[in-house]
Amino acid sequence: MKKFLPLIILAILCILPLIGLSSYVMHIFILVLMWSVIGMGWNILGGYTGQVSFGHAAFFGMGAYTSGLLYQHLGISAWWGLPVCVVILTVLSLIIGYICLRLRGAYFALATLALGEVCRVAAENLVGFTQGNMGIMLRERTWVDKTWYFYVILIIAAGAFFLIKQVMESKLGYYFVAIREDQDAAESLGINTTFYKTISLCLSGVLTGIAGAFYMNYMGYIDPSMVFALSEVSIATVMVVMVGGAATYWGPLVGAVIMVFLAEVIRSLPHIGAAHQTIFGIILIFIIMFLPNGIVGDYRKLLKPFKSRKGASS
């Protein structure tokens, strides 16, 4: 049963659009899948390899801008952004890895935080190339119906999920975890830590970038403060994974479901809507204090009160 769980969920998601959901519900599902892809990307680097990044907006935005700029300057379909951004983000990740991955722990977190901001400032100021704060708009979107977008992101998400599963069950995955647990020990066992951290960063960056390219195609409009946002993208990514559970296969998906639904619910409440950041902040603090490994990682802890009650009644 457990072995087939991913396939069962995939099958359910496949037939989901066929039951005639409203366009709004489809939008929510698309966002959930997109965020789970970003979360999976972050999870490779932050969860499995233990290099916490506060700058995944850089990868997300770079993916989105790759897509948008291809359309803007070359006049080709923005969907070309998906394959092209793989190349661009690999190169970008190599550069970033060269600079940042020699740094450890807190230094690395700071460097990535700075990186996200550098990208935003650059996108805002290179007006001739990126149109600055005006952003990039697709004059027409490929499909009016959301169903096809759903299938595209579903394929991406499923691909990402199985890719990560493959990677983590291979030698590479064990190297990543070894680096997270003790970098010095890993190094002394002959693991080239900088090299494997760079691979992890590349995988992470590419997945996040693909999600960004999809976002450009789906939303049809981006501007620097949307896709390079610190709190709305970088921190939200960290939250998705933290809530779901770092270093778990299902964590990003569970986190994305919770965060997207929660965001929609909170925003729709009349008076509390403006304070949604506060509520997310409190949730983040709560998760760190009581469920540090997220819902998937700590689900036994969550079940405990129910179990003990059962035990008491019998």
Added chain:
Amino acid sequence: MAQLELFLQTLISGFLLGGLYALIALGMALIMGVMRVINLAHGDFMMIAMYIAYWLFTFFGIDPYVSVLIAGPALFLFGLAIQKYLLTPVMKVESILPHNQVILTVGLAMVFSNLATVLFTGNYRSTPVSYASSAWYLTDYWKNSPIELSLSMPWTISFIISVMITIGLWIFLTKTDTGKSIRATAQDLDAALLMGVNVNWVRMVTFGIGLVLVAVAGCLFLPIYYLYPALGKQFTNIGFVIAVIGGMGSTNGAVIGGLILGIFESMTATYIGMGWAPAGRFSIFVAALVFLPGGVASILKKRRLGA
């Protein structure tokens, strides 16, 4: 001559700005040194202090420079409480990710900046102090000066106060017992524990002092800057950029790093363009990470000037 005048003027305003930046970074460096935590809510604490000073000015007409004496202690107590009830418990929580405390400060930052938006609206505010636009001119004192330089009055006062606070902190860290235990904890946690330093208490005091420093910086910034709820992020960035330039956790480095960044930013704003100032800030940050990972502190150490 006009070129030289512009250059000198930029240099001076950069220097004044750097003095204030140093104050922000000092608090961050102290916290980083003792607790190995990057306080990503640092700027938001500054925002809180600025709002305290702002409301004191609006309702009671208290000058922002005087409200240093109110906002400082208030944030000190606040810092003690946060360290005691949030940061210390999180240290004991077992988790996969190592940077839980840092992520916790991110959560705090989100809560503070959003609550401020909800409570005080997102409007830009400033304190209309009477001396806001007064200035000193070089020609007032030196009639035949070949170049004309001006010094804004509130900038100068802010700078002088920040220098005084920095000296006060230095005396505190080198002469008092608490100060010495703070430095001992920063140098070697285990050794300090063995020497009978109450590390938990030191952590609380350090966090408190870090917030006092940033609160003072906030009050000093208020007459020369404007205030809005999202301002924290920018100053957090400035704080950690300086802390890295100066060398993580080094207080001397933070002062020098502050001055470097102040001057650098002022230069980028004058010669390249206002919008690029943040990019300049981060490029100097990346350069420091790549070429001088130990920060200014490592140079000081090499020259045996202490760090």
